[in-house]
Amino acid sequence: MGVINLRVEQQTDVLIVGAGIVGLSIGIALLQEEKGLKVLIIDKEPAAGVHASGRNSGVLHAGFYYSPDSLKAKFCREGNLELRKLCRENSIPIQECGKVVVSRNSEEDGRLDLLYSRGLSNGVELELLEKTELSKYEPLAVTHQRFLWSPNTAISDPRAVTRAMVSKFEGLGGELSYGQRIKLQRAQDGVSAKNIRAKYVINAAGAQSDRLAKELGLAKRYAMVPFMGVYRAVSSDYLPLKRLVYPVPHPINPFLGVHFTLTLDGKVKIGPTAIPILGREQYSLFEGWSLSDIGQAITATRALIKGKSHKFGEILKSELPKLREKSLVRESALLVPGAMSIRKWQKKPPGIRSQLVDIKTGKLEQDFIVENFENSTHILNAVSPGWTSALPFGRWVAEEKVLPNL
Numbered sequence: 492m493g494v495i496n497l498r499v500e501q502q503t504d505v506l507i508v509g510a511g512i513v514g515l516s517i518g519i520a521l522l523q524e525e526k527g528l529k530v531l532i533i534d535k536e537p538a539a540g541v542h543a544s545g546r547n548s549g550v551l552h553a554g555f556y557y558s559p560d561s562l563k564a565k566f567c568r569e570g571n572l573e574l575r576k577l578c579r580e581n582s583i584p585i586q587e588c589g590k591v592v593v594s595r596n597s598e599e600d601g602r603l604d605l606l607y608s609r610g611l612s613n614g615v616e617l618e619l620l621e622k623t624e625l626s627k628y629e630p631l632a633v634t635h636q637r638f639l640w641s642p643n644t645a646i647s648d649p650r651a652v653t654r655a656m657v658s659k660f661e662g663l664g665g666e667l668s669y670g671q672r673i674k675l676q677r678a679q680d681g682v683s684a685k686n687i688r689a690k691y692v693i694n695a696a697g698a699q700s701d702r703l704a705k706e707l708g709l710a711k712r713y714a715m716v717p718f719m720g721v722y723r724a725v726s727s728d729y730l731p732l733k734r735l736v737y738p739v740p741h742p743i744n745p746f747l748g749v750h751f752t753l754t755l756d757g758k759v760k761i762g763p764t765a766i767p768i769l770g771r772e773q774y775s776l777f778e779g780w781s782l783s784d785i786g787q788a789i790t791a792t793r794a795l796i797k798g799k800s801h802k803f804g805e806i807l808k809s810e811l812p813k814l815r816e817k818s819l820v821r822e823s824a825l826l827v828p829g830a831m832s833i834r835k836w837q838k839k840p841p842g843i844r845s846q847l848v849d850i851k852t853g854k855l856e857q858d859f860i861v862e863n864f865e866n867s868t869h870i871l872n873a874v875s876p877g878w879t880s881a882l883p884f885g886r887w888v889a890e891e892k893v894l895p896n897l
Contacts, residue, residue, distance in 0.1 A: 503531040503666070505897070506689035508675075508703060510534035510667060511544035512649075513873050514695035515656040516885025517893070522663035524889060525897075531687070532660070533671040535699075540653030542772065543697055544878065546842040548752050548760070551575065551645045552876040553590070555610030555617055556740065556747070562859040564613045566880035566887065571643060573882040578647050581655040584755050590644035590735035591625065593634035595825050599739035600636045606739070607639060616643055629734040631827050644735060646753055649878060675706045681866035682707060691897050693888075694869040698771040698845035702783070704869045709862060713871065716791035716855075717771045717784075717845045718746075720763025723816060723836040730759045730833060736826050744801055745846065745857045745874075749813065749822045751830075760839060761823040761830065764813045765806065767792060771845050791848040798853015847872045859884065861892060868892045 505521060507514045510532050518530045536542075551574055554567030578585050594600040603619060610617035618640040620628075625638055632638075657667065673684045675692065682692045694703045698717065704710040737750040746765045753759060769788045770780025795803040812818040816836055824831040847856040859880075860872040868888060877884070 500686050500688065501531065502688045504529040504689065505531070505691045505693065505893070506684060506687050507532040507693045507695055508534075508673065508684075509695035509697055509700070510536075510539035510657075510669070511542065511695065511697050512540060512653060512656060512878055512881040513544075513697075513870055513885055514693070515539065515653070515660050516881040517693055517695060517888050518660050518665050519656065519663060520886040520889035521893065522660070522665055524894060529666075531666045531668065531689070533668045533673065533687075535670065535672045537669050539657050539667070540650065543842065543844070544653055545650050546840065547649050547875070547878050548842075549646050549649045549754070550735065550752060550879070551585070551647060552879045553610070553615050553617070553641045553643045554613050554876070554879075555606055555615045555639075555641065557609065557613065559609060559612040561857075562884070563876060563880065564609075566884045567876045568613055568615055569883045570876070570880035574647070574652070574879060575645070577652065577655060577882065581651075583648055583651045583655060586646045586753060586755060588644070588646060588734050588753055589628070590641040590737060591629050591632055592639040592641070592737045592739060593625070593632055593826055594637065594739050596635055602739050602742060603637055603639055610639075615641070617641055629732065629736060631730070631732055631829055632734070632736045633826070633828060646735070646755065648755055675703050675867070677707060682864070690866065691893060692867040693893060694867065695873075697873070698843065700869060700871050701847065704862070704871060707864060707867070709864055709869060710871055712849055712851055713847045713856070714787045714791035714794065714850050715771065715845050716788050716795070716848055717768050717773065717843050718765045719768045719773070720765065720842045720844060721814065721819070722760045722762035722839040722841070723819060724754070724758045724760045724839050725833055725835050725837065727753070727757050727759050729835060730827070730829060732759050732827065738826055744806060745855050749819060751823065751827055761819060761836075762839075763842065764819065765810050765844070766814065767807070768843070771843065774841055774843070790850060794848050794850040794853040795855070796853070800852065800854040844874055846874060861888060863892055863896065866896065
C-alpha cells in the first residue's frame, strides 16, 4: 500500500510500533500468513531503520555464541540463511569473508572449547583448529594456541536490507507512517493508541520498547542502560584483512570485545567500545537524551553495581580508556599486530546498544524477551544478533504470540 498520513483517525487490524528490521519482519510474516489482514507500521523517525537496524555492523552472525536453550540460538543460524536469501532476491551484495575467533592467553584458549561446543549444539558449521593453521585463513591475525573458524559468517548492507524489507512489506499490502509519536493506553476493549483504532498492537520500538510497555504497567522489573559503540576505520589498502577477526568474548559480560570487521566498500573497522551513556539515542554529547533516559540509566547502573553478575566496575575500567584512539588500537593489535603501525584511522558514526537490566538481580538480560498483555505483544529485548535473527524471529512472534490472540 505504501506511506500514509495519520492526520485523521486510522483503523487497522494490527498496529506495529517500530519500523526497524524486527517490526518489518513481524509485519511481513503476518501478511504472508493472513491474506487480507490490515497491518500498519508507524515510527517516530522520518524513515525506517534509522537506529539499530541501520547502524549495526552488517555482520551475518553464524550463531555459536549463544546458549542452546536461548531464543538467540533458536533463530540466529536460520536467520543467517534467510537473510542471505533475501539479499540474493534483491541483488544486495554479500561478502563471504568468514570469521576467525582467536585467543590471547591460555584462559581464553580454554574458553574456545565452550564456544565450539555451543556451536555444534546449535547446528553451526564450525572448526576448532591449531594456530599453525591460522595463516591459511588470516595471515595478519595471531592467536595463543588455537582458534575457531566460522565459514558462514558474512557481511552485507543493513540499510539496503531495510529498504528491501520495506518494499516487501508494502508489496504485500502493508502500510507505513513516519514521524508518529504515540503513547499506548489501556482502553475498555484492550490496548489502544491515539488516533489509531487497532484490534492488536505490537510494540517493536527497539530502545524505546520498555518505555511503551511501562505505559501499560508492564516491564516494571526492568530498566534500560544504553552502551555506545565507537568504531575507527581504515582502507583495506593499509590493512588487507581477508576475514573478520574476533577475540574470545568475556565469560560474564554480553559484549564480543574489540574486533575487526570488514565493509562492502573496502574498509576495515576496529571496535566497538561498550561505553555506558545516559541517552538511548545519544549519538553526540548534546542530543538524543531525555530526563527520563537519565533516570532509567541511573537506576539500571545502580542495579548493575549492586548485582554480582557482571562486575560493572571492571566494564568501566576496561571500556572508558578505549574512547582514546590509541587505547582502542592497542587493544585491537592483540588480535592483528599490524594495526599498531597504522596512523590513518578515521572515526566512524557510533552505534548504541540499549540493554535491559533486571533491577532486582542487577543482571543484563542477554536473550530476546517477548511479553504478551491483553491485545498486545511487546518485544522488550532484541539486541544482537537481532539483525541476523530478525526474519525467523519475526515469523515466530507472528505465529506464536500474535495470531493465536488476534
